[in-house]
Amino acid sequence: MTRRFEPVESAAPARRTRHRVVALAATAVILGLAGAGLVGWMQAVSPSGFGASGEPGSGGSGEPGGASDRPVTRPAERVTLTSGLLLAGTLSYGDPMPLQGAGWGMVTALPVAGEVIGIGGRLYEANGVPIVLFRGARPFWRPLELGVTDGPDVRQLEQNLADLGFTAGLDLDVDDTFTANTAAAVKAWQAALGVERTGSVALGAVIAVDAPSIRVDSLAKTLGEPDGGAVLEYTKTELHGYADLTDAQEREIATGTPVTVTLKDGTEVAGTVAAVEPSVPALDDTAKATPARAVVDLTAPDGQQVVAAVGPSTVRLKLGDQTVDDALVVPVTALVADGDDGYALDVLRDGEVVRIPVEIGLIADARVQITSSGGGGADPLEAGDAVVVAS
Template sequence: MTVTKTTTPTEAPVEPAPTPKGRRRKRRKIVVPLVLTAAITGVAVLGVTRPWERPASVTGKPPVEHGTVAVQRGSLSSGIQIAGTLGYDEPMSVVAAGRGTVTALPAVGTVIKPGGKLYEADGSAVILMRGGRPLWRDLGPGAGNGPDVEQLKRNLVDLGHADGLGLAVDERFTKGTETAVKRWQKSLGVKQTGTVALGSVVMLPQASVRVQQLGVQLGAPLGTGSVMTVSGTGLVALVRPADNQLSRFKPDGKVEVRLSDGSMVTGRVRSLIRGGSGGQGEGDGGGGAGGDQQKTTVTITLDSQQQARRTGPSSVTITVVGDSVSGALIVPVTALLALDGGGYGVKIVDGRGTRLVKVRLGLIADAQAEISGGVEPGTQVVVPK
């Protein structure tokens, strides 16, 4: 038997096709200038990197086109304007503490002062008094001490029914308190019992109230809900800014309110209440549904009620006064380039070509920026189209 031995030869490397000398020299002439150009470009941009300046082969997208705008001289202000409403202050519901039938109601818009009749139940007047604590029991001889007694005594003194009695405004129902109550009852033309019956008085915190809306009709039984909604007599401006605008509203911060007749009145920020009505008064249309309920309501007191009363509840425009500059050099914020090591620059286009100039940044407002250093009015700067 004949054995044939086969040997596999080692593969020799394939030599590249020879390149003509002239072609090699030409390639070197191309490559070297490109490397130099890249190095020069790297120095010229001072480390500035913009996605739109990358080649299409790197980003996979065509580069962003650019244009130029002229540096302008003008004014900038960081103030903002927001639509709001004008309404009566601190609306609240009046809930009857007693029982009976409604026999008289005031007209909407009626202003009632402490000591005046708020409404009528079973033919008897229900009187308004000032206080933040609702009455919850009869107050008369033998009533235990408490802040509700003190609240009643303060009203009796303020209404003049304790004159000459030397009545101390404290939490004790004394003989002098009983006498003052009888004087008050005599002024109303009712039986002088010396006891304030539950339901005969409504305590509200405002000095005077304005009837904003009625909650019942004549003949309705008490105890079924709100008798009426009342508010303060003063007008306030209300606005619901977006979350990113809230920082502009400082406590006691100054604002300007343009009324519906075009006149302007100044005001101050009184309160910011998250997710509530914020004391929305009549004429406020900001009580939307859903997420709008979670917005912060800003209440603004006005420096002139006389001006506000000429228009009444209506739409207004709130201007938050901010920083301002005049005679400034202004460019769009899109012209600014962040530099390595901090700071900003702009690309200038002039007879010498395009060059980067470092600038100092000032006020920014409404997508415009104040700059200074190395630029003049009319200078053309590069911006993305």
């Protein structure tokens, strides 16, 4: 199909409205879309000035538009096209968690905010005695000594003693039974800690956290206060990327999706989506819903070192990166519906608008990749061709 135009350049926008994928441009900026599923949307739109005939420039009766109509065109180009979902996010150590004190008495020493404490490290002191960090998924809920019944807390204690090297030279199996060899390992640990060598572990002497180390985020107690309740708040020791998600984004994003984290200075760090935390609805009218959130692990070998120099800050996250080199692209607003499930472009050639069928690929940055074109007597699209766009 062709329509004759005199080759006139005009600064004024064309007056007609074409049946084009106008709204797709906004979506394509943030989502790398494939072509499937767009035609139904395109055919559902019938703007004023585009008649049922489906021909450009026709009114409801199918008659051609006025002679003063001039097409607005943009050139087809070859570029490197990259898609992805762009999100505003933050670098953070995660949500702080309270660390409950032993309830032994007065706080006599505290760590400082930002300090990293590993397994076997001193969390704080109560009555001059260090309270120590052990790793475990469950709290130590009773004193542990010879004669206690078997239990998973004994296994957890023995595993920590083994990890810290205090079972060396002892015939100790890590199990649920507290034996004389367990007591010997406890004494070796107590000697290194500089406390009385009793061979037993008092309730509250060690506090379990299910992590190899923690970072002190803030202090909840001051020296001289009782150590009951939360003594401090802690976080993970590594920075992660976080971004709030819409309901649609929550459904689309999957764990393992590659991410590019861009810091304030433009430095890019590779990562992956480690988790998608679901949204939490508001409990009542006075509360606010909590949006879904993507959690991003930094996977680059030096990623933590790079971001540690920046610290908690705002970042840009690009998810689902896909790149096509030397892609032939046109503005998404140049697409027109062609039949039930196809696409076409109107191309201005020798003063005539020629409609050519096309197949599309990646869509990003308001541009669409043309993977094949032409047929039915129409020459294929080439870089530099003037394609008609919506005005």
